Each structure stands twice: as C-alpha cells, then as structure tokens.
Amino acid sequence: MPRIRLDTDGPVVTVRLDHPPMNAFDTAQRRELAAAVRELADDGEVRAVVLYGGERLFAAGADVGALAAMGPEEVRGWNRALQRTFDEVARLPVPVVAALTGYALGGGLELALAADYRVAAEDAQLGQPEVLLGIIPGSGGTQRLTRLIGPSRAKNLLMTGRRVDAAEALCLGLVDEVVPANEVYDTALRYARKLAEGPSAALEAIKEAVDHGADSGLSAGLALERSLFTGVFGTADAGTGIRSFLEHGPGKARFDGRARDN
Known part of the structure; x- marks a missing residue:
C-alpha cells in the first residue's frame, strides 16, 4: 500500500502521510515522499502544498526498530537520504503549510520544520526526543529548530527531549497558529489557497x-x-x-x- 498520497485541490496539493499507526518514517516512506516532492517541484500547476498526517497525528518520528538493526555506516546513508528528502521539501518553490494533529515528534517535527508555516491542533504535542535514546536529531532538527526559535530555546528542547503542547509551541514560535483539532486541515488548506492566489x-x-x-x-x-x-x-x-x-x-x-x- 502507498505510504504517501497526493490529493489535488486546484493549485493546492496535499501530501498525506499514510503509514499507520504512527506515520513512522522508514525507507519505503522516505522514498515515496522524495518521489512525490520531486514531482511537485516539477509541476508548474502546483502553487502551494499542505503537509498532513491525518486526523489522529502528524508523524511520530523515525522507525526506531529499523534504526536499531542498522550499523553506523548503514545509518549514515539512511540519515543522509532522509535529510536530503526533507531539504527538498524545504526547497519546494511554492509555499508549504504543515497541518499538525496529535504528535509531531522526532522526524515528524523535522518534516514540519521544513514547511513555511505550521498550523497545530490545540491538543498537539511536539518535540525532538532523540536525546532520550542517546542520539540526536539528524534530519534538520538541530539546525532548523535553532534558526526558528533561537539557540537557547532550541537547546532546551533538544537536550531534555521534552514535549511541548500547542500553547507553548505557539509562544516559542515553533508553530504559527493553533486551532481546534477538527479545524487544523481546513485552516491549513484555506491559508494555502490564499497563498496560491498570489504572484x-x-x-x-x-x-x-x-x-x-x-x-x-x-x-x-x-x-x-x-x-x-x-x-x-x-x-x-x-x-x-x-x-x-x-x-x-x-x-x-x-x-x-x-x-x-x-
């Protein structure tokens, strides 16, 4: 079954993560996301993109079980590919809006950080918990998070691995808008449509x-x-x-x- 779906609404395309139960990133999902992003980058009719994981959650990070089976050389290549894919999301030539429900953790938050604007549900939980596994974020978390909220705040989240709720994420500047959970996708889509009307x-x-x-x-x-x-x-x-x-x-x-x- 496909793990990435593209839903087209005129000039706006939603990239839907569809790998239940947690939308965890493994090699197959990463490859599908990379292919989808390249397709969008080359499609001149696309004028805005929404990243969405569904009503339940955005994405809970990497597939830790798959990582545990890798050695250092293998994990280096895997990480390089995921970092490159998220960078391609960030470099899309159109506005990218992330619609965050439930959990946006680890690699899930790193993908959201690659967006230009983030809408979060009131009950969303965000964080970079990699330090709790004895590792660090490897797909933009240390870099994009720092640029977004500043070094001190970024170090706090990265060094403790703690989760923040939507209200704190808004105060930190980690998200741009907080709405009820059942309004997240519609709010993100509405904003993307507005941007799609621009030059x-x-x-x-x-x-x-x-x-x-x-x-x-x-x-x-x-x-x-x-x-x-x-x-x-x-x-x-x-x-x-x-x-x-x-x-x-x-x-x-x-x-x-x-x-x-x-």
Whole structure:
C-alpha cells in the first residue's frame, strides 16, 4: 500500500502521510515522499502544498526498530537520504503549510520544520526526543529548530527531549497558529489557497531570499534580495500588481495563476 498520497485541490496539493499507526518514517516512506516532492517541484500547476498526517497525528518520528538493526555506516546513508528528502521539501518553490494533529515528534517535527508555516491542533504535542535514546536529531532538527526559535530555546528542547503542547509551541514560535483539532486541515488548506492566489514568482523569490539570506551575512543577503527584486520586477504578475495599485488601490490585484517556468 502507498505510504504517501497526493490529493489535488486546484493549485493546492496535499501530501498525506499514510503509514499507520504512527506515520513512522522508514525507507519505503522516505522514498515515496522524495518521489512525490520531486514531482511537485516539477509541476508548474502546483502553487502551494499542505503537509498532513491525518486526523489522529502528524508523524511520530523515525522507525526506531529499523534504526536499531542498522550499523553506523548503514545509518549514515539512511540519515543522509532522509535529510536530503526533507531539504527538498524545504526547497519546494511554492509555499508549504504543515497541518499538525496529535504528535509531531522526532522526524515528524523535522518534516514540519521544513514547511513555511505550521498550523497545530490545540491538543498537539511536539518535540525532538532523540536525546532520550542517546542520539540526536539528524534530519534538520538541530539546525532548523535553532534558526526558528533561537539557540537557547532550541537547546532546551533538544537536550531534555521534552514535549511541548500547542500553547507553548505557539509562544516559542515553533508553530504559527493553533486551532481546534477538527479545524487544523481546513485552516491549513484555506491559508494555502490564499497563498496560491498570489504572484508565484514573487512568492518563490521571498522563500529564496529569507531561507538563503538567513544563512549568509547581511551584505550577501541584501545582494541576493536586490537580484531577486530585479528579476521579479520584470514578471507579468508585477505588471499586473503595479497597474492594479495605480488604478484601484492596494490589495485588489488578481494574478493570472500561470504555471511557473520549468
């Protein structure tokens, strides 16, 4: 049975983790996710993506039983592949929204960290519990978590392995919105649809400027921003937006939704 499902709703595609009971990442699910993400990256009709694990939970991490059977060399290759897959999620050229229900732990949280926006259920539990197994996160947890909530807070979660509830996650900046559990997916989908109506080239440029600029010095980040600004300025959507502003005022532009150039 497939462990990853793609559900299309116009320009928005939901990547559904479907590996019960806990959506634990094993090699098969990782490969399916990688294939799905590459398909989405090459599909010019896709304008936003939602990551979803279902009504019960998002994902409870890696398949610990499978990891226990690996030696250091094998686990290094397995981890490298999972890290690469989550990085491909982060580098999708469209907005990515994570809809978090139940547990988002270990590799599950690392996948959520690769999204641009996170909606959590009121009863959600998030954490990086790897230290409790005597190991560390290996698929972005030490890096994306630190960049998102800061070194001190990240070290607290990483070193204790403790879980945080949705309210604390919101205070930490780990999630962006908290809603009742039965509203998580609809809220994420609604936000993704709103972003999908925006100018695709500008949204892609914003992701690139923020993500890559954060990993460089200010001067390099400003140079990247300048280059991206110049490139976006020449797009049809920029012409539409500027013309609409001059004729009708701010916030009334309707972008054409054309496919991205492949």
